[in-house]
Amino acid sequence: MAATRALAACALLLGGAVGHAPAQDDVPFITTPDRVTVAMLELAGVTARDHVLDLGSGDGRIVITAAKRFGASGLGVEIVPELVAKSRAHARAAGVEARVEFREQDLFTTDLARATVVTMYLLPEVNLRLRPRLLALAPGTRIVSHDWDMGDWRPDRTLTLDVPDKAIGREKTSQVHLWVVPARLHGLWCAGDVALEVTQRFQRFSATLQPRGAPAPAVVFDGRIDGTQMTTDAGSAAQARLRLDGPADSGTLQLVQMGGAAASHAGRSFRRVHAAAC
Ligand SMILES: C[S@@+](CC[C@H](N)C(=O)[O-])C[C@H]1O[C@@H](n2cnc3c(N)ncnc32)[C@H](O)[C@@H]1O
Missing domain, CATH: 3.40.50.150 (Vaccinia Virus protein VP39)
Known part of the structure; x- marks a missing residue:
């Protein structure tokens, strides 16, 4: 009482x-x-x-x-x-x-x-x-x-x-x-003509990596955002690690590690774009 x-x-x-x-x-x-x-x-x-x-x-x-x-x-x-x-x-x-x-x-x-x-x-x-x-x-x-x-x-x-x-x-x-507090990463990021579409809900993300015009299917991976770091879940088909350097609007999203079919994209540096495609 x-x-x-x-x-x-x-x-x-x-x-x-x-x-x-x-x-x-x-x-x-x-x-x-x-x-x-x-x-x-x-x-x-x-x-x-x-x-x-x-x-x-x-x-x-x-x-x-x-x-x-x-x-x-x-x-x-x-x-x-x-x-x-x-x-x-x-x-x-x-x-x-x-x-x-x-x-x-x-x-x-x-x-x-x-x-x-x-x-x-x-x-x-x-x-x-x-x-x-x-x-x-x-x-x-x-x-x-x-x-x-x-x-x-x-x-x-x-x-x-x-x-x-x-x-x-x-x-x-x-x-x-x-x-x-997770970085605000939701949106489209481009490294040349490689697109990285991030869907974010608080600390969770799902990302799709899609080289334009490439015959290979898009690679989808899910995981957690811990501050400025993105890490895929243990069970995710494609293992990846990304890091935001600088502010979310003007900084770069580094694909620090990428496994599986998209491994050749490791090391790419993505910038946020406010457009429909890269
Ligand atoms: C539950 S007590 C917690 C006190 C302290 N943080 C602690 O954990 O021991 C909540 C405190 O918030 C203060 N408070 C309530 N509304 C406030 C406001 N709008 N701005 C600043 N303080 C406020 C109250 O006076 C009260 O001291």
């Missing part, structure tokens, strides 16, 4: 924030237990090279742990001023105030571009609302969410943790989901 109330309150808060309601005096917030915080940051593989952005940062614990334990820099955005003040005090007490920042700011208007890791403990509908902006981040950006997923953008990995001290829910478990 308490859990339902807490979540409903959080839903109200978040729903209000989506629209325009300012923060209320008794804004509810639910902390991520320490064990789950560490698991989230480990799942994202956070290191000192990362900049961690916690959307709705509460008392600052995720960003502070990222700095103190993993050496990262970070930003927490939080709509409740008292929580922002508390986060700054916690950061000072932890000795990481030089590497972290807390802003009183609406997460829906926060610029996400600098983040290499985004963390969230929000609600399913809020995650879904953020999804287009998360998908537009630089390929390879990691996103970790406590408990809630992002609909049909399936996570790359999910962990379930026992959390006896969890403040809400009967289960006393937490789920931690990780997504790695």
Whole structure:
């Protein structure tokens, strides 16, 4: 019951924030237990090279742990001023105030571009609302969410943790989901008169390699996109590996490896075209 109330309150808060309601005096917030915080940051593989952005940062614990334990820099955005003040005090007490920042700011208007890791403990509908902006981040950006997923953008990995001290829910478990933002590779790519048509759905792709006018049939291969890398599934008839170099619009898609009938195309460098054919 308490859990339902807490979540409903959080839903109200978040729903209000989506629209325009300012923060209320008794804004509810639910902390991520320490064990789950560490698991989230480990799942994202956070290191000192990362900049961690916690959307709705509460008392600052995720960003502070990222700095103190993993050496990262970070930003927490939080709509409740008292929580922002508390986060700054916690950061000072932890000795990481030089590497972290807390802003009183609406997460829906926060610029996400600098983040290499985004963390969230929000609600399913809020995650879904953020999804287009998360998908537009630089390929390879990691996103970790406590408990809630992002609909049909399936996570790359999910962990379930026992959390006896969890403040809400009967289960006393937490789920931690990780997504790695895939490069946007959907479309037609050409290397001379060799066409590579990529169909993409989040981290999954299907590609057709077709030399123009060649008597040989087109080669079709399917697999996963991991940041800027495309790798065929183990069972795929044609084994291939591709790598995006540079931005998806102006960079090149390198056919690093190609097996089977199309092996002679390995090493080709494709450029995106906005035309019907190569
Ligand atoms: C469930 S708590 C998570 C706190 C912290 N990230 C953690 O995991 O411990 C969600 C937080 O989001 C904040 N919040 C809600 N709507 C927000 C908005 N529009 N912009 C920024 N923060 C918001 C709440 O005040 C609350 O502190």
